[in-house]
Amino acid sequence: MNYQKIITLLSVFVVLAPSVGLASSVVRTGETISIEKDQKIEGDFYAASSVLSISGEIEEDLVSIAGRNTLNGTVGKDALMLGASVDVHGAVGEDLRIIAGDVIIAEPVTGDVFIIADTVKILSTASIGGDLVVYGGTVEVSGSVGGNIIGNYESLRLDAPVAKGVDISTSQLVLGDRANVTEYVKYESAQELVRAPEATIGGDVTRNDPVSSVDEKAPVRHLAIAGLIVLFSALAWFLVARTLLARVTKRALVKSVRPFLLGFITVIAAPVIFIVLAVSIIGSLVGIAGLLMYVVFAIAALVGMCAVLGVFIFTYVSKKISVNAEVTPYSLMAGALAVVLLAAIPLVGPLVLLGAFLVTLGALIDLILRPNLD
Numbered sequence: 001m002n003y004q005k006i007i008t009l010l011s012v013f014v015v016l017a018p019s020v021g022l023a024s025s026v027v028r029t030g031e032t033i034s035i036e037k038d039q040k041i042e043g044d045f046y047a048a049s050s051v052l053s054i055s056g057e058i059e060e061d062l063v064s065i066a067g068r069n070t071l072n073g074t075v076g077k078d079a080l081m082l083g084a085s086v087d088v089h090g091a092v093g094e095d096l097r098i099i100a101g102d103v104i105i106a107e108p109v110t111g112d113v114f115i116i117a118d119t120v121k122i123l124s125t126a127s128i129g130g131d132l133v134v135y136g137g138t139v140e141v142s143g144s145v146g147g148n149i150i151g152n153y154e155s156l157r158l159d160a161p162v163a164k165g166v167d168i169s170t171s172q173l174v175l176g177d178r179a180n181v182t183e184y185v186k187y188e189s190a191q192e193l194v195r196a197p198e199a200t201i202g203g204d205v206t207r208n209d210p211v212s213s214v215d216e217k218a219p220v221r222h223l224a225i226a227g228l229i230v231l232f233s234a235l236a237w238f239l240v241a242r243t244l245l246a247r248v249t250k251r252a253l254v255k256s257v258r259p260f261l262l263g264f265i266t267v268i269a270a271p272v273i274f275i276v277l278a279v280s281i282i283g284s285l286v287g288i289a290g291l292l293m294y295v296v297f298a299i300a301a302l303v304g305m306c307a308v309l310g311v312f313i314f315t316y317v318s319k320k321i322s323v324n325a326e327v328t329p330y331s332l333m334a335g336a337l338a339v340v341l342l343a344a345i346p347l348v349g350p351l352v353l354l355g356a357f358l359v360t361l362g363a364l365i366d367l368i369l370r371p372n373l374d
Contacts (some may be wrong), residue, residue: 003271019297022202024358029329035073048235048329052083054090065235065329069071069100078111086117088126095130099224103136105143112147116224123161128272142178165203168263169210175199223340234306238332245307246327251373252308252363253315260355262369263362272295301361305353308360312334 025044033049035041039056044063052066054073062071062079069086071079077095088107095111103115106123112130118137122128126143131226134151141149141158149156150166156168159176165183171298173187177198185194188210237245252259274294277287310331342349366373 016038027329029237031239036074046330048238048332049241063330065231065333067232082231084228084232099228101225101228103176116314120302122160175201218332224343226343227336229342230303230306230339231332234332234336235329237303238298238327238329242327245304248360248363248367249307249311249327251366252304253312253361259359259362259366262364263358263360263364266297266361266365267358268293297364300364301357304364305333305356305360306335306339308363309338309356310334 012065025046026041027046029048031049032051033047033053033314035045035054035056035139037055040196041056041058041060043059044061045054046063050067052064052068053070054064056073057076058073059076061077062081064074064079064081064083066083066122067082067085068083069083071081071086071088071090071092074093075090077204078095078097079088079092080310081088082096082099084100085102086098086104088096088098088103088109091107093108094112094310095113096105096109097114099116101118102115103120105113105121105126105128106254107125108127108129110129113128113132115132115134115136117134120134120136120139122132122140122141122143124138124142127146129146131147132141132145132149132151134149134153136151137154137157139153142160143158144160145159145162146164149158149162149166149168149169153168153170153173155172155174156170157176158166159178161178161180161182163182166181166185166187168186171189172191173182173189173193175185175193175195177196179196179199179294181201181203184206184210185193185201186206188208190210191208191347193205234245270290271294274290275284276289278291307327310333311327313325314331339353342353
């Protein structure tokens with residue numbers, strides 16, 4: 001795995017993300033969030049939901065985390081959108097950044113576009129003023145690009161003008177009739193590009209054999225998707241049982257080794273005890289029920305450590321600047337990014353994640369043993 005590329009990529013994404021916590025910010029959470037056509041958000045807009053639909057105007061930045069994101073209105077500055085699907089049918093005034101499963105862009109974006117996704121369609125009605133950077137699967141570009149096209153693609157079909165050059169890694173590159181690349185085309189692929197008769201290239205065309213297969217580079221997307229899974233699971237817990245998640249996080253971050261020790265003992269002892277009971281005749285039902293409960297708690301700890309890491313990060317940051325160090329959609333986003341980054345760091349990262357998991361599991365157990373402590 002190219003861990004350095006993964007860490008650099010996600011670090012840049014975090015650094016470039018819009019800032020959180022300005023006084024003019026509007027924050028909304030819920031199952032469904034809708035901004036109607038006649039509504040206007042004068043500052044930044046932050047949203048976390050299952051379904052998000054924006055038909056009105058957002059004067060400054062947009063940050064959204066939703067199962068389905070639909071932008072039909074306009075965003076005055078930057079937009080950061082995370083979800084299972086993102087449909088952009090409205091103009092974005094500056095940069096657009098997306099992590100999703102499926103992406104459609106149908107309107108102008110003045111600045112750069114950065115995407116991590118499985119499928120991407122940039123329609124002919126769209127235009128990108130700056131660079132297009134994609135780490136994805138199947139990508140179709142039919143709208144004009146004012147800068148360079150960069151990234152890693154399973155397949156790219158380009159059928160639009162490009163003001164600068166193309167520099168990508170891909171298994172297949174297709175230039176359609178409307179492709180007009182002003183400068184060079186440089187691509188890393190095992191296959192020659194497929195070029196339509198009407199496609200034009202102003203500079204040199206250079207092909208390099210891939211150093212590693214596309215499958216070996218897939219961890220970049222796999223880590224991003226894993227981060228999304230953790231993030232959406234944490235958001236679901238946040239929306240359904242916010243108080244419980246806050247109590248677990250608070251119990252995990254107490255200045256005591258108790259949560260860690262409880263988590264460690266649970267991981268070591270619980271499976272042994274429940275397996276012994278399960279194979280016995282008298283305690284088989286108790287053992288099976290205990291194993292199922294153990295799995296449920298383990299999954300809850302995996303999801304909950306996203307909140308624990310996020311609040312821990314915000315607690316540290318709050319010493320430097322004014323940031324709310326509580327369980328919020330933004331601390332969950334920070335925690336999910338931390339999980340992805342730590343998973344990409346050899347040896348040290350997994351050890352930190354293991355510690356966070358044990359502390360969160362211990363906090364869950366402690367909450368059951370001492371429910372009235374808070």
